[in-house]
Amino acid sequence: MTNKPAPTEVAIHELIAGRWSPRAYSSEPVSREHLRTVLEAARWAPSSYNAQPWRFLVFDRSVDEVSFKQAFATLVPFNQGWNSRAPVLIAVTAHTLTSKGEVNRCAQYDAGAAAMALVLQAHALGLAAHQMSGFDPNAFRTAFALPNDVDAIAIISLGHYGEIDKLDPVLREREKSVRQRAPLADIVYGGGWKKAF
Numbered sequence: 001m002t003n004k005p006a007p008t009e010v011a012i013h014e015l016i017a018g019r020w021s022p023r024a025y026s027s028e029p030v031s032r033e034h035l036r037t038v039l040e041a042a043r044w045a046p047s048s049y050n051a052q053p054w055r056f057l058v059f060d061r062s063v064d065e066v067s068f069k070q071a072f073a074t075l076v077p078f079n080q081g082w083n084s085r086a087p088v089l090i091a092v093t094a095h096t097l098t099s100k101g102e103v104n105r106c107a108q109y110d111a112g113a114a115a116m117a118l119v120l121q122a123h124a125l126g127l128a129a130h131q132m133s134g135f136d137p138n139a140f141r142t143a144f145a146l147p148n149d150v151d152a153i154a155i156i157s158l159g160h161y162g163e164i165d166k167l168d169p170v171l172r173e174r175e176k177s178v179r180q181r182a183p184l185a186d187i188v189y190g191g192g193w194k195k196a197f
């Protein structure tokens, strides 16, 4: 299944409505050109003071299977299950300190913005991308010798869409279910906390 557009309350751009988090990958590798394109999109994300705190660690199964397996091993078992064919994992990490050594309280926000740019670009290329917090950040830190001031925030799996029939029955149904969000009226306030917009 390659297409699961959001049933939006208001019409929005297809790139945003059409991006979703699939779980069925084929094992086809992602070309170097496509990888560079999604990473370039991430590079152009905005950040507080233009600090660009994000750092991406790319694990391409077709290039370096050993490090791919090391990164894969840090995923929680549920995520390992549906990622068994995923050809690429991209870890999103961020420097948590500014150049002056102070805490950058926007580091995670900025890294999230870069990750969103990356997955939107992936969608624009017809690729499937799925962000995950379900991994062990300490195990990841140890495996890849992250400096103390760098946090591992998420891992994104990236690949080509695969057959949903190869997923287990529960995930197969989830793949087909309608995407859901809280109504706009529940998440937007006008002029004060809980005031109607």
Ligand SMILES: Cc1cc2nc3c(=O)[nH]c(=O)nc-3n(C[C@H](O)[C@H](O)[C@H](O)COP(=O)(O)O)c2cc1C
Residues within 6 Å of the ligand: 019, 020, 021, 022, 079, 131, 132, 133, 134, 135, 154, 179
């Ligand atoms: C930071 C973050 C962490 C996530 N972690 C996981 C995860 O560990 N496993 C998983 O299957 N999906 C994970 N997701 C995907 C969400 O479940 C998904 O984005 C959400 O259900 C909305 O679905 P949609 O992206 O298709 O609109 C994560 C998404 C984000 C943004």
